[in-house]
Amino acid sequence: MTKPLKQIHLAAHFPGVNNTTVWSDPEAGSHIEFSSFAHFARTAERAKFDFLFLAEGLRLREQGGKIYDLDVVGRPDTFTILAALAAVTDRLGLTGTINSTFNEPYEVARQFASLDHLSGGRSAWNVVTSWDAFTGENFRRGGFLPQDERYSRAKEFLTTATELFDSWHGDEIVADQETGVFLRDAKAGAFVHTGQHFDIHGQFNVPRSPQGRPVIFQAGDSEEGREFAASAADAIFSRYATLKDGQAFYTDVKNRLAKYGRGHRDLLILPAATFVLGDTDAEAEELAREVRRQQVSGATALKHLEFVWNRDLSSYDPEGPLPDIDPDVSENHISKGRAQVRMYRDPLAIAREWRELAAANNWSIRDLVINTGNRQTFVGSPETVARTINDYVQADASDGFILVPHITPTGLDTFADKVVPLLQEQGVFRTEYEGTTLRDHLGLAHPDHARGERAAS
Amino acid sequence: MSPSSPLHLAVALDGTGWHPASWREPVARPRELFTAGYWADLVAEAEHGLLDFVTFEDGLGLQSSHHLAPDDRTDQVRGRLDAVLLAARIAPLTRHIGLVPTAVVTHTEPFHLSKAIATLDYVSTGRAGVRVQITARPHEAEHFGRRAIPRIESYDSPVVTDLFDEAADYVEVVRRLWDSWEDDAEIRDAATGRFIDRDKLHYIDFEGRHFSVKGPSITPRPPQGQPLVTALAHQTVPYRLVARQADVGYVTPRDAEHAREIVAEIRAEQETAGRAGQPVHVFGDLVVFLDDDPAAATARRERLDEAAGEPYDSDARVFAGSPDQLADLLQELQATGLTGFRLRPAVLGHDLPAITRGLVPELQRRDAFRQAYEADTLRGLLGLARPANRYAAA
Numbered sequence: 001m002t003k004p005l006k007q008i009h010l011a012a013h014f015p016g017v018n019n020t021t022v023w024s025d026p027e028a029g030s031h032i033e034f035s036s037f038a039h040f041a042r043t044a045e046r047a048k049f050d051f052l053f054l055a056e057g058l059r060l061r062e063q064g065g066k067i068y069d070l071d072v073v074g075r076p077d078t079f080t081i082l083a084a085l086a087a088v089t090d091r092l093g094l095t096g097t098i099n100s101t102f103n104e105p106y107e108v109a110r111q112f113a114s115l116d117h118l119s120g121g122r123s124a125w126n127v128v129t130s131w132d133a134f135t136g137e138n139f140r141r142g143g144f145l146p147q148d149e150r151y152s153r154a155k156e157f158l159t160t161a162t163e164l165f166d167s168w169h170g171d172e173i174v175a176d177q178e179t180g181v182f183l184r185d186a187k188a189g190a191f192v193h194t195g196q197h198f199d200i201h202g203q204f205n206v207p208r209s210p211q212g213r214p215v216i217f218q219a220g221d222s223e224e225g226r227e228f229a230a231s232a233a234d235a236i237f238s239r240y241a242t243l244k245d246g247q248a249f250y251t252d253v254k255n256r257l258a259k260y261g262r263g264h265r266d267l268l269i270l271p272a273a274t275f276v277l278g279d280t281d282a283e284a285e286e287l288a289r290e291v292r293r294q295q296v297s298g299a300t301a302l303k304h305l306e307f308v309w310n311r312d313l314s315s316y317d318p319e320g321p322l323p324d325i326d327p328d329v330s331e332n333h334i335s336k337g338r339a340q341v342r343m344y345r346d347p348l349a350i351a352r353e354w355r356e357l358a359a360a361n362n363w364s365i366r367d368l369v370i371n372t373g374n375r376q377t378f379v380g381s382p383e384t385v386a387r388t389i390n391d392y393v394q395a396d397a398s399d400g401f402i403l404v405p406h407i408t409p410t411g412l413d414t415f416a417d418k419v420v421p422l423l424q425e426q427g428v429f430r431t432e433y434e435g436t437t438l439r440d441h442l443g444l445a446h447p448d449h450a451r452g453e454r455a456a457s
Numbered sequence: 458m459s460p461s462s463p464l465h466l467a468v469a470l471d472g473t474g475w476h477p478a479s480w481r482e483p484v485a486r487p488r489e490l491f492t493a494g495y496w497a498d499l500v501a502e503a504e505h506g507l508l509d510f511v512t513f514e515d516g517l518g519l520q521s522s523h524h525l526a527p528d529d530r531t532d533q534v535r536g537r538l539d540a541v542l543l544a545a546r547i548a549p550l551t552r553h554i555g556l557v558p559t560a561v562v563t564h565t566e567p568f569h570l571s572k573a574i575a576t577l578d579y580v581s582t583g584r585a586g587v588r589v590q591i592t593a594r595p596h597e598a599e600h601f602g603r604r605a606i607p608r609i610e611s612y613d614s615p616v617v618t619d620l621f622d623e624a625a626d627y628v629e630v631v632r633r634l635w636d637s638w639e640d641d642a643e644i645r646d647a648a649t650g651r652f653i654d655r656d657k658l659h660y661i662d663f664e665g666r667h668f669s670v671k672g673p674s675i676t677p678r679p680p681q682g683q684p685l686v687t688a689l690a691h692q693t694v695p696y697r698l699v700a701r702q703a704d705v706g707y708v709t710p711r712d713a714e715h716a717r718e719i720v721a722e723i724r725a726e727q728e729t730a731g732r733a734g735q736p737v738h739v740f741g742d743l744v745v746f747l748d749d750d751p752a753a754a755t756a757r758r759e760r761l762d763e764a765a766g767e768p769y770d771s772d773a774r775v776f777a778g779s780p781d782q783l784a785d786l787l788q789e790l791q792a793t794g795l796t797g798f799r800l801r802p803a804v805l806g807h808d809l810p811a812i813t814r815g816l817v818p819e820l821q822r823r824d825a826f827r828q829a830y831e832a833d834t835l836r837g838l839l840g841l842a843r844p845a846n847r848y849a850a851a
Contacts, residue, residue, distance in 0.1 A: 017675075024647045032643075032677055034580040038549070058568070060658065060673060067655040067673075074643065074653070074677040077569070080576035083545035086493065106517065106600040107565060114539035117491045118546040138568045140668035173536070175480065175487040180764065182480060182487065186529040189519065189536070200602040203527065205519045207491055207536045297650040 008393045008429050009268060009400030009442060010420075011095070012044040012412050013053045017061070019071040020274065022294045022406050029409055031072055034084060036409035041085045043409075044092055047416035048430050050441040051093025051124060052085065053237070053402055054078050058102060059135040061337040063303055064312055068338075070300050072408075079111050086119035093438030095124035095217060100157035101150060102130065102139045105198060108157075109164035112214045113206040121210030121437030126217035126237060129154045134336045149197075151224045156197045158216065158232055167191040168208040170448065212447040215438050230256035233267060234444050237402060241271040241377040246397030268442060273377035273401040277414050281380045288379045291406055292370045301366040304373060308347045308354070310334050318366045322358050327351050377401075385415075386422035393428070463826055464787060465797030465839060467557070467740065468503050468812060470496070471514035472534040474804040475744050475771065477522065478764035480534050484806030491538060493546050499805060500547045503554055506813025507827050509838045510555025512588050512687070512799065515540035517561050518597040525594050525609065532766075541573050541587075548581035555835035557586035557687055562627040563620055564592070564601045570627075571634035571674055578679035583834035586685030586704075589628055591620040613692060621694045626665040628686055628702040633661035635683050636846045637673035659848040681836050682843045689742070691772060693722065700726030704841060705738040707799050709773040713789055716741060720794035736841055740797040741790050744769075746777035746804075747811035754778050761803065773801060780815035788825060797839075 014037060015021045022028060030036045041052050056078055061068040078096040085094055094115065098108055108125075115123040129150040130136075133143025145153060172188040174181045189204035218225065218233035229236045230253055240249040250269050257267055276291055278284030296304070298318030306313050310328040327347035328334075344350050358368045378385045392398055405411025423429035430441075439446055473480040473487050480487040489495040496513075503511045519535050521528040540558035548556055556577065560570050570587070578585035592598075593616060598606040609616050642657035661672035687705040690696045699706030700723050708723075710716035720739050727733050748754040754777040762768045769775065776783055787798055800816075802808030820826035832838045 023645055023652055032579060034549070034582070057675060059671075060675060067653075067658050069651045069653050069655045072652055074638070075675055076576035076579060077572040077676065079539075079542055080545045080573045080580065083542040084549055084580035087546055087549040102566065103569075104564070104601050104603070111539050111542060114542045117538055118493045118542055120493075137669075137671035139566050139670070141566075142669075173488070173491075177481045177483070177485070177487065180478075180481060180532050182533055183531040183535050186531050198602055200600055202596050202600045203519050205516070205536055206538060209491075299650045 005426075005428050006393050006399070007443075008389065008423060009270060010047070010049045010429065011051045011053050011093070011270065011400070011402040012040065012049055013055070013272060013402050013404040014040050015072065015404055015408055016055045016075045017057050017071060017073055019300060020295055020404065020406050021072045021408050022291060023072055023408075024294065025407055027407050027410055031408045032074055032076060034081070037076075037081055037085060038088045040409040040412060041089050041092055043412045043416050045089045047412070047420045048433060049092060050400070051095045051122075051438055053095045053126070054081065054097060056097035056099060056128065057337070058099060058130070059138050059337050061335070063306060063335045068303070070297070070303060079115060082123070083115055083118055086115070086122065091122070091433040091436060091441075093122045093124055093215070093441060094119055095126055095215070097126040097128055097219070099128055099130050100154040101145055102136065102141055105157055105160040105164060106200065106204070109161040109204065110206045112161070113165060113209045116209035116211050116214055117206070121439070123209075123211065124215035124217055124438055126219055127154055127158055127233075128219055132337070151220075151228055153197045155228060155232070156195050160193045160195070160198050160200070162213060163191050163193055164204045165208070165213040166447075167204045168206070170208040170212075173207055211437050211439050215442065215444060226253050226256060229253060230262070230267065231260045235268040235270055235442065238269055238271040238398070241273040241398070241401065243392055243395065243397045246271060246392060247395065250396050250398060265443065268399040270400050270402050271398050272404055274404050274406065275378040275385055275415060276376050276406075277380070277382060277385060277418065279381060281384050284380045284384075288376050291376070295406070296366060296370045296373065298366050301369040304369045305365060307335050307338065308344050308350050310347065316365065319364045322355050322365055322368065324355075382418035382422055386419050386426070389419075390423065390426060390428050462796070464791050464820070465509045465738065465740070466812075466817070466826065467510045467512060467555075467797065467799040468508055468809060469512045469514065469742070469799050469801045470499055470805065471801070472520075472537070473806070474808065475801040476758075476761045476765070476769050476803040477533045478761045479804040481764050482761075482804050482806060485804065486806065487534065490534065491536070496543055497547055497550050499809060500551055500554060500556075502809050502813055504551050506817045507830060508554060508813070508817075509797065510557050510584075510586060510685075510835055512557040513540035513543050513559060515559040515561065515590075516597070517564060517592060517600055518594060527596055541577065544585070545577050545580055548577065548584070551581070551584075553584070553830040555584045555586055555685065555838060556581055557588050557685060559588045559590050561592050562589050562624045563606075564598065564603070567627045567630040567668070568634065568670055568674075571631040572676040574631070574684050575635060575674065575676040575679040578681055578684045583680035583836075585679065585681065586687055586835055588687045588689065589624055590689070591617070591624050593617050593620055613694070618694050621698050623667045625698050625702050626663070626667055628698075629665075630661065630663045630668075630670045632683060632686070632702070633663060633847070634670070634672055634674040635678060636848050637661050638678045639846050639849045640678055640682070643677065657849075678846065681834050682846065685835050685839070685841075696723050697726050697730075699723055699737065699739075700732065701730040703737060705740055705797075705839070707740050707742045708795075709742050710790065710793075710795075711774055713793050716790050716793040716795055738796045738839060739794065740799045741795045742773040742799050742801060744771050744773050744775045744801045744803055745783060745808055745812070746775075747780055747783060747808050747815060749779055749815065751778040751782060757807075758803070771801075780811060780819045783816055784819045784823060784825070787820070788823070
């Protein structure tokens with residue numbers, strides 16, 4: 001007997017501050033005007049995607065003490081843009097990254113509950129953490145949080161927010177105009193939370209929302225991050241979009257679910273993925289090479305190398321060989337507010353590896369960065385890309401993908417028009433939305449139903 | 458702003474209306490309070506009446522009939538949605554009207570609010586404002602657990618003065634963040650590979666008694682440059698906030714004489730703050746019951762009071778009468794130096810259409826109100842220029 005085909009989940013990531021958007025392309029539009037977000041969201045909804053995703057950054061990045069100026073810079077407020085997008089879409093899920101370090105549970109819970117009401121049950125929260133005092137300088141809380149407390153705060157933040165979401169049960173608003181009873185219970189929304197990070201009590205002031213709670217995403221990849229996701233998230237935004245790495249991550253995280261009393265389908269694995277489409281595979285490959293060259297200018301290549309070398313490399317020729325000096329391994333890093341810095345945990349080893357790679361291939365600095373840094377996930381004709389995506393999902397490398405186009409805001413259009421119909425023909429992607437909420441799209445239980453079932457068992 | 462200037466009109470949206478029994482009226486739709494459609498209909502009605510803007514009330518606790526504590530009542534509207542998100546949800550559905558959500562500045566982050574209102578300005582293409590509000594309620598402080606607010610006897614306590622000083626710092630931070638990107642900071646210079654000109658981005662380096670904020674914003678300067686900052690004020694301390702930091706202050710005069718005093722006090726505070734030359738609108742707040750037959754308005758007020766079990770009292774003057782009588786009152790008050798009014802409909806489903814379809818045509822007949830939207834931005838509607846960026850080299 002053959003295994004039934006898994007249904008693919010697809011989402012679209014509106015590129016925020018990033019170095020992959022080809023902003024110099026004549027087709028590239030505004031990355032900040034609402035019309036761009038509306039176009040992108042409507043395309044995703046036309047293609048029956050599960051949701052739109054927004055990342056977050058709370059301080060402009062710096063390198064060598066100066067604001068980084070080579071990439072797309074500037075982004076809107078997540079909640080505000082998602083609420084506005086709820087007005088121009090009907091079914092598309094709306095997922096926002098919101099930091100648990102520079103916010104408070106009461107405020108974030110009422111924002112997500114409000115978004116869920118205002119979108120008719122389409123909100124999702126990607127819970128992230130930050131320890132970084134650099135970002136903290138923009139907040140009255142400051143850079144107060146030691147690195148080892150970031151997950152304990154995040155965990156308690158999510159627990160507390162969940163207590164707030166659950167403080168209303170859904171039947172409190174009576175609004176009986178005849179009898180004059182508006183609220184069934186004067187203590188609606190009552191909560192008490194006493195913990196290490198939060199000691200709060202009172203009444204939550206947003207009634208229970210259509211989804212009960214927003215869908216919870218998690219994006220960290222550390223041991224603690226994986227454990228946090230297995231215990232508390234509905235989906236993981238992962239960065240393993242290759243078959244082998246994806247399968248390893250998938251197996252690892254799904255195997256952690258049982259100890260929290262959760263089933264295999266209670267947590268979706270959704271890696272971020274880029275794509276380049278052409279009429280033929282060869283044409284797509286050629287286009288992909290061109291895109292990579294546009295994404296990595298000489299100046300960008302040098303700055304990228306500085307993440308590892310932790311030195312000012314502006315005197316080097318990007319078309320020349322790699323520096324023969326070793327990286328500076330001191331704590332004070334030349335680059336501030338960039339995730340990449342944390343990806344290169346052993347700079348000396350990476351520098352050695354890169355020098356060897358460059359020597360073996362006769363690569364310049366720019367060639368090296370182009371060939372190691374930004375290789376697209378799916379490159380090919382629509383047929384090839386559709387087949388590959390389906391193969392990955394059926395082989396349990398993921399449950400679907402969060403697609404990041406390199407053109408804003410029209411970069412999703414071709415995918416919607418050419419790839420999605422092929423997935424639909426194969427019977428692995430919806431042709432119509434079956435439900436109205438994001439939980440419906442993702443096949444996740446409504447928390448109230450889950451609660452009812454647990455109570456009954 | 459000469460006395461003959463057309464007056465400006467805003468409407469304050471809150472629940473089903475400002476009378477606590479308003480939700481029991483047949484027109485009230487109390488079961489739809491937590492749906493976008495309910496609010497979209499209200500704002501569409503306000504836009505139909507060519508109003509300058511609507512405000513959305515908000516708070517960090519359940520509504521209460523006590524100023525400073527919860528009341529455990531079940532016979533009034535309780536619960537509300539975040540006002541900034543609500544305004545953003547409505548923005549794409551409207552084209553002309555200004556959208557001014559309330560934001561509590563006591564327990565929130567100025568960095569977050571700055572980008573939220575900047576983004577509201579983007580999604581509404583230049584129609585955003587904010588009404589800043591402090592909270593001195595101890596139980597709301599306990600929702601955050603980060604600071605205790607001591608129980609106060611009245612709103613002229615030193616605790617409140619301190620909260621208003623903090624609010625002034627907060628608005629200063631928000632305004633600096635809006636200016637922290639110059640308008641032409643995004644250059645997309647293919648020749649050098651630079652997306653932005655970093656010399657046109659500025660650290661705000663705010664250092665205050667309550668907090669410090671580095672900047673720049675993550676959001677580019679919004680379409681209006683500076684979205685509208687507004688505040689409700691009843692006494693000298695909040696008047697000072699209006700004079701120092703606001704574009705519009707809402708005040709609650711009892712009569713024309715009182716209105717004259719308030720306007721004089723705000724103008725004097727403006728002078729002290731070095732903002733004498735800057736236009737600051739002073740709007741009178743009024744709760745309104747409007748019916749073509751004045752007796753019907755009064756009877757309706759009595760009927761609602763009876764349903765509520767007590768007479769309705771408000772910080773603002775309560776008007777019950779005909780649109781014609783209200784137009785008389787507004788013009789009388791306008792002559793004292795008020796530049797506009799924020800009307801608080803007693804029952805939104807009844808008194809909002811009475812404003813847009815009764816009061817507005819009456820004011821138009823008197824040549825005292827616009828016949829069509831004459832500007833694309835909220836600042837434009839209020840006759841306020843787009844401000845220069847404080848950080849841009851002259």
